[in-house]
Amino acid sequence: MALETILSSLIRIVGEENVAHDFVEIPSIHLQTYADVNSNKKAMAKKKLSVRPADIHQVSEVVKEARKQKIAVIPVGGSTTFFVTGGPVPVADESIIVDLRRLDKILDFDEKNGTVTVEAGVTVQKLKSFLESRNWWLPHHPESYVNATVVGAICNDGISPYSTKYGRPAEQVTMIKVVLSDGQTCTIGNKTLFDNAFMLTRLFLGINGSLGVIVEATFKVYPAPESRARSLYGFSTATDACEAVKEINRAGLSPEVVMMPSKERIYNEALLPILSAVDVSGVLEGKEIYVFVGYAGSKEIVEFSLAQTEKIAKGRNGDKIDSRVANSYWSNLTEIGAVVSPQMATIYKSKKYQSSRGGISISHLPQFLDLEKELVPKNGEIVDDGVTSYVFLPQLDADPICGILLDDSNQESVNIFNRWLDDVSMLNKKLGGTIAAVGGTGTMLQHLVGIEMGDSLSLAHAIKKAIDPDGIMNPGKM
Ligand SMILES: Cc1cc2nc3c(=O)[nH]c(=O)nc-3n(C[C@H](O)[C@H](O)[C@H](O)COP(=O)(O)OP(=O)(O)OC[C@H]3O[C@@H](n4cnc5c(N)ncnc54)[C@H](O)[C@@H]3O)c2cc1C
Incomplete structure (x- = not known):
């Protein structure tokens, strides 16, 4: 009902050609290879309007309208986490999906400060090419680099092989411009990695856009070695x-x-x-x-x-x-x-990939790997794709990504996968680690957030309430 009321305002703000009733386009490589273990595809049928703003002003106006009607706002970059963690999946009865891909400008490259400032829709590939042509580089390269946006990566606490030395891309962010839930725009940070006492920049990163829409971000970048x-x-x-x-x-x-x-x-x-x-x-x-x-x-x-x-x-x-x-x-x-x-697809045919993405100290890795092996379902329907651990130095933490191949059209396999996912996620936790070292909890691990956060959950809720009092920013996600 509220969506019908808001439709004409959205058309006025972004133009009729930039409003749609469908969810934004999800890259085919994502749909073909990632298993849908959370009925996320079904959630696409929820009532929604997708808008494609052209600039920050339009993002701000869209959020103001959403706030008036108390409609959920879901920011989307490359939408490559749709099945991975479910970060951009609409869970409210009515949602406005804010597709940021038209904000695709690289705004500033500052060699002296070693920073680059981009709009929210710039893909990792675009920024990589831009920097490479100047003999510089960004220490983040997810497998989804063609479609994933750099800002999506920081909102989702992404990881890449270079995280060993440089940490996650969120750790390279010096400054963000964010549209808050009342439509106000706020710039936080500077061109160094020195943050103020409240670490306000960090507050908005790795939380799937649940406190605001990041419209610009500045990153530390480095001369190519x-x-x-x-x-x-x-x-x-x-x-x-x-x-x-x-x-x-x-x-x-x-x-x-x-x-x-x-x-x-x-x-x-x-x-x-x-x-x-x-x-x-x-x-x-x-x-x-x-x-x-x-x-x-x-x-x-x-x-x-x-x-x-x-x-x-x-x-x-x-x-x-x-x-x-x-x-x-x-x-x-x-x-x-x-x-x-392509070679794996030929062998495993209808089976798609999914994984657990916890985090532990490397000293626990041998024990973790032994116990994880025992947990892998052995019913012949589910294939063990093994474990790749990203290692972070010097702290010696490991993010063991445990892969499973399954047919997501077989509900029994999906149920078995989800039980396995809970067990493996909790194994990380029991060893003193986290259930979600990468990707946030999204819709996938939402039911374990209480266990993960313990008595700090009420503090997180208090912060959410203070910044987003009507709870419209990507509700149901962390
Ligand atoms: C084939 C494949 C390989 C992958 N490999 C990796 C990998 O190596 N490493 C890795 O970390 N991830 C990987 N992923 C997951 C995902 O691609 C990355 O995390 C990616 O960085 C997400 O970027 P995106 O632009 O697609 O984000 P989206 O999926 O669009 O969004 C991610 C989350 O952030 C929120 N969000 C997006 N933009 C904004 C914004 N501007 N302001 C506020 N909130 C926002 C969304 O609501 C959502 O909750 C992979 C996915 C696929 C399909």
Whole structure:
């Protein structure tokens, strides 16, 4: 009812051609490869209007109208988290979906401050190309880089291989411009990473737009390094692999990438695309887990760091793996733009990908991996896609992304997946970690938020109430 009342105002603000009754377009690669385990597709049928504002003023006017009618506002960038976490899924009876993709300008590149300022709809790919042409780079490269927006990544607390050294993209944000729930625009921060005492910039990041619409963001960016090199080591036990990573850290080496894929991941992501070219048994035999390490800097430092890494890995019984496998792993991770490669799609056919995304200390990783293996359903319908752990240094935290392939048209498989997801998420929590190291809780883990936050949940609600008193900003998400 309220939506009908507001329709003419929205048309006046953004123009008739920029208002639709459908949800915004979701990239096909996302629909084809991610399993819908939360009936998110069904939620699309909820009453909604999608608007495509052209500038900040229009965003602000749309939010003001929504506030008057107390209608939910859901900001959307690339919409690539629709099935991943359900961040942009409408859960209220009526919603206005604010598609920010027309705000696609790179506004300012400031070499002296080492910052770039973008509008909310700029994709990771667009910013990457812009910076590359100037010999600079942004240390964030999600697999979904073609469609994902940089601001979507900070709202969703994204992660990428470079998080090892640079943290999440949210940690590179120096300044944001945000439209609050009353339509007022507020600029927070400066061009350094020094924040004021309340860390106000951080307050708006990683929470799926549940406090406001970020319309602009400024990021720290870096001159491209002179050289980069990577290598891959195989280990028979997770304990040896984790000890090797700890030793790399203790030695004072500073890798920009440390990833720890399991055997299944190496097979699916690195070996499948090059099966005919390498000796598979030589790569897999006697190995359970791998450590992929990348360095950046001057050629001399990179070579030295790799040589030291090799020494440390050997001391922990790690074998250096054929560089073609290492290169294949890296290109799968950073180039194909999908979590299910074409080769995997051929083998697993109707099965799609889903995962748990908790976070623990690396010291708990061996125990976590053992227990997770026991939890994986063994009914033949669900395929274990193994675990890839993103490693954060120097704090030695790990984000074990546990992958499952399932047919989401089979409700029994979906139910089994969701029970497994709860168990694995809680396993992270029991080991002193978090149920959602990446992606926020969205609709997917909403039912575990109370356990995750404990008595701090009422504080979070109080902050939400103070900033968004009518609860219109992406309700039901964290
Ligand atoms: C194939 C595939 C691979 C992926 N790989 C990775 C990966 O490697 N690393 C990773 O971190 N993620 C990955 N993801 C998840 C997702 O793509 C990323 O997190 C991405 O950065 C989200 O950006 P987006 O623009 O699509 O955000 P959206 O999905 O549009 O939005 C994400 C959340 O933020 C909110 N939001 C969006 N824009 C704004 C705004 N301007 N103001 C306030 N709130 C806003 C939305 O309401 C939603 O809750 C992958 C997804 C797919 C489909």
